[in-house]
Amino acid sequence: MTVCQPFVPERLDVVETFKKGDRVFPAGSRLYQQGVPCTELYNLLDGWVMLYRLLPSGRRQVLDFALPGAFLGWQPNAMGRLLHDAVCLTDVAVCVFPRAPFPSLMRERPELAERLAWLQARDTISAHDHLTNIGKRSARARLSHFLLELYARVEHRYSVVNGEGIELPLTQEHIADALGLTNIYVNKTLRTLREDGLVRLGRGWLQILNPSELAVIGEFDAKASHLY
Amino acid sequence: MTVCQPFVPERLDVVETFKKGDRVFPAGSRLYQQGVPCTELYNLLDGWVMLYRLLPSGRRQVLDFALPGAFLGWQPNAMGRLLHDAVCLTDVAVCVFPRAPFPSLMRERPELAERLAWLQARDTISAHDHLTNIGKRSARARLSHFLLELYARVEHRYSVVNGEGIELPLTQEHIADALGLTNIYVNKTLRTLREDGLVRLGRGWLQILNPSELAVIGEFDAKASHLY
DNA sequence: CGTATCATTGACGTCGGTCAATTCGTGTGG
DNA sequence: CCACACGAATTGACCGACGTCAATGATACG
Numbered sequence: 001m002t003v004c005q006p007f008v009p010e011r012l013d014v015v016e017t018f019k020k021g022d023r024v025f026p027a028g029s030r031l032y033q034q035g036v037p038c039t040e041l042y043n044l045l046d047g048w049v050m051l052y053r054l055l056p057s058g059r060r061q062v063l064d065f066a067l068p069g070a071f072l073g074w075q076p077n078a079m080g081r082l083l084h085d086a087v088c089l090t091d092v093a094v095c096v097f098p099r100a101p102f103p104s105l106m107r108e109r110p111e112l113a114e115r116l117a118w119l120q121a122r123d124t125i126s127a128h129d130h131l132t133n134i135g136k137r138s139a140r141a142r143l144s145h146f147l148l149e150l151y152a153r154v155e156h157r158y159s160v161v162n163g164e165g166i167e168l169p170l171t172q173e174h175i176a177d178a179l180g181l182t183n184i185y186v187n188k189t190l191r192t193l194r195e196d197g198l199v200r201l202g203r204g205w206l207q208i209l210n211p212s213e214l215a216v217i218g219e220f221d222a223k224a225s226h227l228y
Numbered sequence: 229m230t231v232c233q234p235f236v237p238e239r240l241d242v243v244e245t246f247k248k249g250d251r252v253f254p255a256g257s258r259l260y261q262q263g264v265p266c267t268e269l270y271n272l273l274d275g276w277v278m279l280y281r282l283l284p285s286g287r288r289q290v291l292d293f294a295l296p297g298a299f300l301g302w303q304p305n306a307m308g309r310l311l312h313d314a315v316c317l318t319d320v321a322v323c324v325f326p327r328a329p330f331p332s333l334m335r336e337r338p339e340l341a342e343r344l345a346w347l348q349a350r351d352t353i354s355a356h357d358h359l360t361n362i363g364k365r366s367a368r369a370r371l372s373h374f375l376l377e378l379y380a381r382v383e384h385r386y387s388v389v390n391g392e393g394i395e396l397p398l399t400q401e402h403i404a405d406a407l408g409l410t411n412i413y414v415n416k417t418l419r420t421l422r423e424d425g426l427v428r429l430g431r432g433w434l435q436i437l438n439p440s441e442l443a444v445i446g447e448f449d450a451k452a453s454h455l456y
Numbered sequence: 457c458g459t460a461t462c463a464t465t466g467a468c469g470t471c472g473g474t475c476a477a478t479t480c481g482t483g484t485g486g
Numbered sequence: 487c488c489a490c491a492c493g494a495a496t497t498g499a500c501c502g503a504c505g506t507c508a509a510t511g512a513t514a515c516g
Contacts, residue, residue, distance in 0.1 A: 053360050056447050061360040076349050083353060083452070106345070110338035117334070117341050120348035121304050125311060127355035132281050132289040134363050135408030139472070171494065180363030185472055187496060203481075203494080219284050224311070367504070399462065413504055415464060431462080431513075 025092045027169075030085065032073055037080035039099050042072040047092030048169050052177065053084050062178035064126065065089070065150065065170070068157050071119050073099070089169045134180045137219065139189045142179045144218030147199060151208050152222065165200070165207030253320045255397075258313065260301055265308035267327050270300040275320030276397050280405065281312050290406035292354065293317070293378065293398070296385050299347050301327070317397045362408045365447070367417045370407045372446030375427060379436050380450065393428070393435030 022045065025031065032038040034054060049066040063084055066072060072086055072094075080099075106113040133145050154166045172190070173183040181189075193199050198214050200207040208214065215222065250273065253259065260266040262282060277294040291312055294300060300314055300322075308327075334341040361373050382394045400418070401411040409417075421427050426442050428435040436442065443450065 053356065055360070055364055059364045061363045063356050063359060074349065075353060076346050084356065106342050107338055110335055110341055113338055113341035113345055114334050117345035117348055118304050120345055120352055121302065123352045124348055124355055125303060127352055127359060128281065128291050128312065131291060131355060131359050131362065132283070134359065135289045136283055136287045173494080182473060183495085184474080184497090188472090191496080401462080410505055411462090412464085412506080416504090419464080 021096060023094055023096050025088045025094065027088050027090050027092075029092075030087045031092075031094070032082050032086050034083060034085045035081050038073055038082055041074050041097040041099055041102065042086075043095040043097070044068050044070040044072060045093040045095055048089040049086050049092060050089050050174065051084050051086050060177045061180075062174060064123075064130070065174075065178070067153055071116070074102070074116070089174075130178075139179075139181055139185060140192065141218050142181070143175070143186065143189050143193065144198070144214045145220045146175065146179055146218075147201075147206060147208065148211065148214055148218055148220045148222075151206065163207075165205050167204060168201070168206040169204055249324060251322055251324050253316045253322065255316050255318050255320075257320075258315045259320075259322070260310050260314050262311060262313045263309050266301055266310055269302050269325040269327050269330065270314075271323040271325070272296050272298045272300060273321040273323055276317040277314050277320060278317050278402065279312050279314050288405045289408075290402060292351075292358070293402075293406070295381055299344070302330070302344065317402075358406075367407075367409055367413055368420065369446050370409070371403070371414065371417050371421065372426070372442045373448045374403065374407055374446075375429075375434060375436065376439065376442055376446055376448045376450075379434065391435075393433050395432060396429070396434040397432055 025047075031042055031049065032040075044066055046068055049070070049072065051063045051066060051072075053061045053063060055061070066086070073082065075082065106116065129149070133142050137145065150168070151166060154160065154168075158166070160166055171183075172186045175181075176183040176186040179186070190199075190201060193214075194201070196213075198208075198210045198217075200209060214220070253275075259270055259277065260268075272294055274296055277298070277300065279291045279294060279300075281289045281291060283289070294314070301310065303310065334344065357377070361370050365373065378396070379394060382388065382396075386394070388394055399411075400414045403409075404411040404414040407414070418427075418429060421442075422429070424441075426436075426438045426445075428437060442448070
């Protein structure tokens with residue numbers, strides 16, 4: 001499901017030719033910045049990347065937490081200026097492409113354009129999920145939905161021992177900025193979820209204790225998760 | 229910027245061959261329904277289409293108001309089941325395509341896949357805008373931002389006499405469901421905007437009286453509107 | 457002219473925000 | 487090994503933006 005990986009074998013070399021190579025970014029570093037042109041594209045191989053927008057007022061809206069397989073930095077030309085920030089929440093491994101030859105590369109390799117279209121369509125659906133979650137649910141439901149979805153996505157990518165919990169390199173402030181809440185209220189809502197025996201969540205890890213009850217609260221339909 | 233229109237001339241016939249023809253839907257009718265497979269794709273030629281999701285609880289989140297040029301009904305296969313509803317707010321003219329041959333058509337015509345990728349990327353950006361608006365702004369700012377963006381989009385498609393206002397076939401409930409508010413609070417907030425001489429808005433039309441002040445309130449950057 | 461839909465307004469309640477203080481955890485330097 | 491520092495988590499008191507409920511008014515349509 002990544003951009004460069006699962007091509008038909010004999011085509012793979014073409015994309016391989018264009019890539020600049022793999023690179024590692026340390027936790028806290030930035031892949032690219034809102035409003036600034038960026039000459040590279042990134043295929044996320046390992047680690048977590050947070051995508052967010054900054055408002056003039058300084059507030060931050062988290063758009064997505066990108067997991068391995070995500071293709072980052074590509075967008076219709078706003079004169080090359082990107083519309084969001086991308087920072088690494090963990091050490092991150094990416095496959096780097098130069099941006100310039102990409103349009104012609106897409107024309108030469110239709111399956112690349114096709115794959116990009118699908119990735120983008122999936123991103124749109126994901127954004128619509130996110131939108132619905134923020135727009136129409138209470139804080140408690142938002143958090144439930146968010147944790148379940150994140151858990152499912154991580155479970156799908158990393159090997160997770162069933163019921164063992166996952167690594168979750170997010171602060172409560174990150175979660176708050178994703179859900180349109182304050183870190184304080186996220187904390188208070190988390191407490192009620194914990195007290196009800198639904199989740200456990202500490203520094204850097206998450207465990208879902210009662211997925212079915214959480215799914216009811218968050219109106220989460222596991223079968224409808226097409227966003228892996 | 230539509231799917232079938234601006235191809236290089238000699239290619240156009242290929243897409244034309246596949247299309248099933250133009251069709252008109254009356255206001256209030258539905259193009260497709262959430263959870264139901266749909267065998268067609270639609271290129272919106274004229275009119276307004278509202279895209280929304282319904283939650284189990286019955287609440288509705290409006291995802292987008294589609295304007296001419298939008299390409300509707302295409303998404304990565306969730307077994308063909310669509311994830312949102314599309315209903316016509318006005319009489320609507322669409323160019324209809326059968327869904328089945330589309331994957332192979334994309335492979336034959338790379339420029340189609342490329343165009344779809346770009347349209348989808350634009351949709352993602354638009355969804356991120358929407359997300360930021362709902363997640364991080366007060367009701368007053370949300371409304372200001374929403375009205376300005378909508379005005380800009382309509383202005384870009386239909387010929388608008390400067391300062392004359394536009395047709396806006398939305399009820400306050402539609403707006404509320406798009407912005408994560410209640411129709412009642414939308415009404416009250418609109419009143420304050422009117423009283424401050426910023427907008428005029430009645431049944432089916434909208435006039436922006438003070439765009440610069442509205443832009444300040446809504447943190448709206450006209451230059452950043454890449455969503456035409 | 458009657459009915460349905462949408463807009464408007466007020467009274468009241470609450471969910472979530474703001475402010476501020478305390479605790480906890482981890483890393484760092486003495 | 488302990489003292490300190492710093493960021494994150496936690497908690498409480500208070501407040502305000504927005505929701506809920508209910509009634510009235512305006513428009514369009516048959």
